[in-house]
Amino acid sequence: xxxxxxxxxxxxxxxxxxxxxxxxxxxxxxxxxxxxxxxxxxxxxxxxxxxxxxxxxxxxxxxxxxxxxxxxxxxxxxxxxxxxxxxxxxxxxxxxxxxxxxxxxxxxxxxxxxxxxxxxxxxxxxxxxxxxxxxxxxxxxxxxxxxxxxxxxxxxxxxxxxxxxxxxxxxxxxxxxxxxxxxxxxxxxxxxxxxxxxxxxxxxxxxxxxxxxxxxxxxxxxxxxxxxxxxxxxxxxxxxxxxxxxxxxxxxxxxxxxxxxxxxxxxxxxxxxxxxxxxxxxxxxxxxxxxxxxxxxxxxxxxxxxxxxxxxxxxxxxxxxxxxxxxxxxxxxxxxxxxxxxxxxxxxxxxxxxxxxxxxxxxxxxxxxxxxxxxxxxxxxxxxxxxxxxxxxxxxxxxxxxxxxxxxxxxxxxxxxxxxxxxxxxxxxxxxxxxxxxxxxxxxxxxxxxxxxxxxxxxxxxxxxxxxxxxxxxxx
Numbered sequence: 422x423x424x425x426x427x428x429x430x431x432x433x434x435x436x437x438x439x440x441x442x443x444x445x446x447x448x449x450x451x452x453x454x455x456x457x458x459x460x461x462x463x464x465x466x467x468x469x470x471x472x473x474x475x476x477x478x479x480x481x482x483x484x485x486x487x488x489x490x491x492x493x494x495x496x497x498x499x500x501x502x503x504x505x506x507x508x509x510x511x512x513x514x515x516x517x518x519x520x521x522x523x524x525x526x527x528x529x530x531x532x533x534x535x536x537x538x539x540x541x542x543x544x545x546x547x548x549x550x551x552x553x554x555x556x557x558x559x560x561x562x563x564x565x566x567x568x569x570x571x572x573x574x575x576x577x578x579x580x581x582x583x584x585x586x587x588x589x590x591x592x593x594x595x596x597x598x599x600x601x602x603x604x605x606x607x608x609x610x611x612x613x614x615x616x617x618x619x620x621x622x623x624x625x626x627x628x629x630x631x632x633x634x635x636x637x638x639x640x641x642x643x644x645x646x647x648x649x650x651x652x653x654x655x656x657x658x659x660x661x662x663x664x665x666x667x668x669x670x671x672x673x674x675x676x677x678x679x680x681x682x683x684x685x686x687x688x689x690x691x692x693x694x695x696x697x698x699x700x701x702x703x704x705x706x707x708x709x710x711x712x713x714x715x716x717x718x719x720x721x722x723x724x725x726x727x728x729x730x731x732x733x734x735x736x737x738x739x740x741x742x743x744x745x746x747x748x749x750x751x752x753x754x755x756x757x758x759x760x761x762x763x764x765x766x767x768x769x770x771x772x773x774x775x776x777x778x779x780x781x782x783x784x785x786x787x788x789x790x791x792x793x794x795x796x797x798x799x800x801x802x803x804x805x806x807x808x809x810x811x812x813x814x815x816x817x818x819x820x821x822x823x824x825x826x827x828x829x830x831x832x833x834x835x836x837x838x839x840x841x842x843x844x845x846x847x848x849x850x851x852x853x854x855x856x857x858x859x860x861x862x863x864x865x866x867x868x869x870x871x872x873x874x875x876x877x878x879x880x881x882x883x884x885x886x887x888x889x890x891x892x893x894x895x896x897x
Contacts, residue, residue, distance in 0.1 A: 447494075447529045450487050459645045460484040463614075464491075465499045468641040471614040472630055474676040475645035478653060481676070485589050485616035486525030492587050492612075493558040493566040494534065505564035508587035508611075511571045511594055511602065515541070515552045518570055522591040523553055526568065534559050577601050584608055590615035596625040619678045623840060627678045628851075632834045646675040683840040685811060685847050688818035695833060698826040701725050701735055706762055709752070709771035710861040711799065712853045713788050717741055719748050720853040721771070722832065723759060724861055732823045732862065735759065739831040739854060745788065749795035764798065772860055773799040803860040807846070810859035817862055832858065 450456050456464075463473055463484050475481030491497040492506050510526065512518035527549055536557035543551015555569040571580060573594050580601040586609050588602040593615070606613060619626070634640055647658045662670060705725035712720045723736035736759050738752050755761075756769055764770055777788040778801050792799045804810070817823045825832060832854040839855055842848045 447487060447490055447531075450483070450529070456484075456487075457649055457651055459643055459649050460487075462643055464488060464497075466641045467500070469610075469612045469639040470630075470637065470641070471612075472626070472640075472642045473614075473616045473645055474619055474631070474642060474678070475616065476647055476674040476676045477618055478650070479645040479647055479674075479676060480650045481616040481618075481645055482521060482525055482591060485591060485614060486522065486529055488614060489526060489568060489587070489589050490529040490558075493530075493556075493560070493568050495560040495562050495564070495566065502562075503566075503586055504560055504562040506560070506566045506586040507569070507583070508567070508585050508589070509569045509571050509583075509602070509605070511573065511588060511590045511598070513573050513592050513594070515572045515574070517592070518572055519549075519552050522589070523570060524549060526556070530556070530558065536565055573598055580605065586611040588613050590617070593617045593619070593621060593624060593626055596629075599625075618673060618676060620673075623678060623683065623838070628838055631678060632838045634830075644676045685839040685841055686815060686818060686836050688815055689836045690818075691833065691837075693821065694818065694823060694825055695827050696824050698735065698828055701733060703760065703762060705733065708861070709756075709769060709797070710857040711771050711773040711777075711792075711797075712856040712860070713774055713777050714741060714853060715744070718831075718853045719743070720831065720857045721748075721752050722829070722854060722857045722861065723755070723761065730822060732817065734823070734825045734829050734832060734858070736826070737829040737832055737854060745791045745795065749792060749797055753796060766798075768793075768796050768798040771797055771799045772803050772864060773801050774856065774860065775801045775803060775805060777801045804863040805860065806863070810863050811847070813862045814855075814859055823862075829854075 457480060459473075460480055460483065463471060464487070473481045473484060488497075489508065489510060491500075492503075492508060495502040495504055495506065510518070510522050512522050536559050538545040538548050538556050539554045540548060541552040541554045545551075553570050555567055558566045558568060560566045569583075577595075577597045580598055583605050585602075585605045588606060588611070590599070590602075590613070594602075603613065605611075615626075615630075617626070630640060631642060634642060647653050647662075658674075662674060705727050707724050707726050710722045710724060714720070718739050718741040721738040722734050725733040725735055727733065736755055738748070738755055740748070740751070743751075753769065761769065771792070773789060773792070777792070777799060779787055786794075789799050789801050825836075827833075835851050835853070835855045838851055840848050
């Protein structure tokens with residue numbers, strides 16, 4: 422080889438390397454050319470069920486596609502890799518698959534990474550114009566990974582049988598298909614992620630994913646809006662925003678569920694009403710409120726009132742399928758952890774649904790009597806009037822007279838998800854902690870009395886606690 426030929430060869434190699442990098446969207450994404458902060462939070466998250474709720478053009482689909490290619494290549498920068506992974510990309514229809522998820526996947530896959538493409542329709546030498554069945558990808562370890570494509574309009578039966586390492590939902594799937602896909606990743610301890618714009622209102626995703634974050638430690642969610650994407654022109658954002666009504670803007674720009682649509686308690690604002698736990702002065706302790714259940718959950722709230730009449734929900738016990746012995750034991754244990762005071766006979770004091778006066782099938786005694794024998798003295802004389810109780814709770818929320826500790830996850834979930842039915846009554850579901858709260862607030866608790874000497878010190882301490890909470894919110 423002559424010098425001229427050698428130089429020409431080196432220049433050709435350099436041009437090819439530059440061409441490959443210029444065509445390597447994933448490399449640019451990974452080095453920060455295309456990624457933004459909330460996308461990186463999604464990629465770095467170690468949980469197995471991750472959801473990004475984003476507005477249109479916020480970058481949600483980009484991070485779903487990049488995640489898929491990283492799994493297929495076996496070079497994910499933040500998670501354990503598998504040498505020959507198998508996964509599905511699930512779209513709402515084949516048309517949407519071709520135009521959105523499939524197009525993103527092809528953009529992040531360099532041609533030399535692709536072992537083979539199998540088409541449902543169209544030609545594999547121009548797959549972007551057809552519908553792909555699956556892509557075989559060269560894994561960095563030398564194995565071969567498989568990215569399969571599925572459409573929700575195939576029906577649940579087409580999602581059965583496979584064993585997978587991951588599933589990516591591009592937009593919201595039907596509940597039965599989601600449930601089936603969860604079974605598909607079970608034996609391999611695989612991962613699920615979804616990227617969607619919540620245009621269906623308070624759907625099953627709202628109920629089971631967004632509202633149930635605290636119930637499943639493997640679930641994680643993030644909201645992405647247009648302003649989070651540094652590559653969108655601010656003037657374009659302004660123009661698009663001006664053309665949308667408030668509800669549409671909530672979904673299409675901010676990726677928010679429209680919580681006010683049919684919500685019984687639209688006054689509930691987690692940023693305002695939910696606070697970090699702190700050591701409550703013993704003088705604030707008031708009583709427990711219990712909504713009993715055996716097959717259904719039993720909910721027990723621990724309630725305090727400060728000197729300004731603001732109600733604090735500082736603890737909850739919430740569980741289904743236990744007998745009264747077990748419920749009472751757990752309630753007493755939580756009371757001990759909270760340092761909850763007892764009466765002169767060493768009993769906890771509580772109010773309870775008047776149905777507790779009825780005898781159980783397993784005993785000649787009432788639920789109220791059984792709790793009393795287990796150290797919890799319950800008062801069943803509560804006002805259960807539904808609509809007056811709802812109005813009372815709404816008033817406390819609207820007047821900013823209630824605070825809920827962040828670890829009371831079931832009460833928070835129920836406040837978010839409680840909705841009106843097609844008629845004039847709320848849907849009778851997931852309301853057990855809400856019933857306990859309603860019984861308590863309908864009893865019109867009065868602020869505990871304070872002496873003038875106490876007032877100054879307590880007021881200062883309360884102001885310090887409020888400042889501390891605000892500082893924590895500012896940091897997060």
